[in-house]
Amino acid sequence: xxxxxxxVSENRYGIGLFAFLGxxxxxxxxxxxxxxxxxxxxxxxxxxxxxxxxxxTAYGKGYFDRERLEDxxxxxxxxxxxxxxxxxxxxxxxxxxxxxxxxxxxxxxSD
Numbered sequence: 001x002x003x004x005x006x007x008v009s010e011n012r013y014g015i016g017l018f019a020f021l022g023x024x025x026x027x028x029x030x031x032x033x034x035x036x037x038x039x040x041x042x043x044x045x046x047x048x049x050x051x052x053x054x055x056x057t058a059y060g061k062g063y064f065d066r067e068r069l070e071d072x073x074x075x076x077x078x079x080x081x082x083x084x085x086x087x088x089x090x091x092x093x094x095x096x097x098x099x100x101x102x103x104x105x106x107x108x109x110s111d
Contacts, residue, residue, distance in 0.1 A: 003028070004083045006047050013037060015045055017085055019095070019104060033095050033104055034085060050082040050094055058108040076107050084109075 003020040014037035020028040036045070058064055060074035078096055086092030091111050098105040 002081075004047055006045060006085075008043060012043075015043060017045075017047065017083070017095070019083065021097075031104055033083070033106070044088045044090070046086055046088060048084045048086075050078060050084045050096075052078045052080060054078075055094070055109065058110050061110070063111045064108070072107060076109075 001022045003022075005018050005020070006015060007018060008015050014035060016032055016036075017034040019031045019033055021031065022028055055076045055078070057072055057074060057076050059072035064072070076094060076096075078094075080097065082094050082096035084092055084094055085106075091108070093106050093108045095104050095106050097103075
């Protein structure tokens with residue numbers, strides 16, 4: 001079993017998105033996927049599960065030009081569950097495990 005958590009610093013100065021990938025020996029390997037720092041009056045970020053499927057990316061929707069997101073696909077095809085990291089009523093991105101790169105990859109879905 002894998003776990004994703006959005007953790008808030010004790011002083012509410014920042015947040016971090018973490019993934020904990022379950023290992024065969026029952027332990028977890030920890031990955032820090034994103035960190036946002038700065039004083040926060042209220043936390044506007046959230047996470048949710050993304051099921052396998054095909055999703056049009058921000059680049060595919062025409063939000064960004066190729067110079068800014070040179071490796072972004074038009075369509076993100078997920079074969080496994082992923083993490084949707086979003087700001088309420090604003091931007092979001094998906095983090096997924098890329099088996100070829102052997103690491104998490106972030107793809108912007110909206111601006």
